[in-house]
Amino acid sequence: MKLRIRNQKDVAAGAIYIAFGAAFSLGALNYNMGDAARMGPGWFPFWIGVLMVVIGAATAAAGMGRRATEDPLKKPELRTLAWIIGSVVLFGLLLQPLGLVLSLAVLVIVSSLASHEFGWKGTLANAVILILFSVGAFIRGINLQIPLWPHFLIN
Template sequence: MKLRIRNQKDVAAGAIYVAFGAAFSLGALNYKMGDAARMGPAWFPFWIGVLLVAVGAATAAAGLNPGAAPEALKKPELRTLAWIIGSVALFGVLLQPLGLVLALAALVIVSSLASHEFGWKGTLANAVVLILFSAGAFVRGISLQIPLWPHFLAG
């Protein structure tokens, strides 16, 4: 029986998940693993990588299923990729001098330019939710040493 790719998008997405999951898991093996009771630095990335491989294999298998809806890969939109990658790079550059709040606002606003579906109201709502969640989870919750505001505003 010959396998045919019915859904190219699912197979490609599955392959990407498998590749990234395998890379994370293999990269984690360079650190101490530990166990569930005493997790080492490798424990979390290793198991997340294993989960990604499993999800990727299931996604790719769904694309090979004879009953899958046929869907071809489209040509990548380089402009969209540039906006998204650029927004992440901008976040990295702005985080220390401007703080988490303004860097995240810039990330969301710039990355929203990649989509034709988001208007300003949705973009601002996404920014507010992401800022509140990130400040609560990372700065307040696990006490990461990330400035919330620029030094000249923080006093």
Template sequence: MQSGSRIRNQKDFAAGVIYIVAGAAFAIGALNYRIGEAARMGPGWFPLAVGILLVLVGIATAVSGLTRGAAVERIRGVHLSTLFWILGSVVLFGLLLQPLGLVGALLVLILVSSKASHEFTWLGALLNAAFLIAFSLGVFIWGIDMLIPLWPAFVR
């Protein structure tokens, strides 16, 4: 009976806990802003809603790692190089957005973060970058009309 009380899928359980912590942090942080109501949303409404949804997804994911039918998966260890590639790409995006514009900063973000994958190929990363840049332009520039420079400062 002891095996039924153990975590069968450590990866799902750990991911669920991370989602719960991140969602709770967003939801708690949103309480510092006016929430408003659904008809008249304040600046804290969206992060509160996303935080709550993330907590719910986290609970579902963590519970799925505890069920009897869950695939048995263990966490082998934390790969610091993967963490470095992902966090480094986000920092680079923030630093390069103004001088390179959205297109250049996204290209750097996607190519650098792609190096975190053990399945990395330049062709896959470039195809992914082309799709994600086109999608981002469609959503942020043409869809919601954000005022972000598209191109490097020397091209504008």
């Protein structure tokens, strides 16, 4: 029986899961594993990595199954990828000087430029929802010590 890749997207996604899962598991071996009763710092990332490998293998196998729909892998859109990666890098650079609220607004607006269906209403609504959720979860919920606003606005 000859294996044939029918769904290239599933096989590629499975390969990515396998690669990241293997990297997590191998990296976790540098920490004390412990056992099920006394878990060490390497226990959780190791088993999450193993789970990712299993999910990746199942996804890749599904892409090679007889019932898989033909779905070729498209050429990556580098412009879209650049907007998204750039927005995350920009968020990281702006977080301390601008605070959480403004850096999240920049993240959403810049990453929205990657979309072919960009619209200001949806972008601003997404920004408001993400900011409210992040402030509630990270600042109020788990009390992260991240500035909300730039220092020049507070002083």
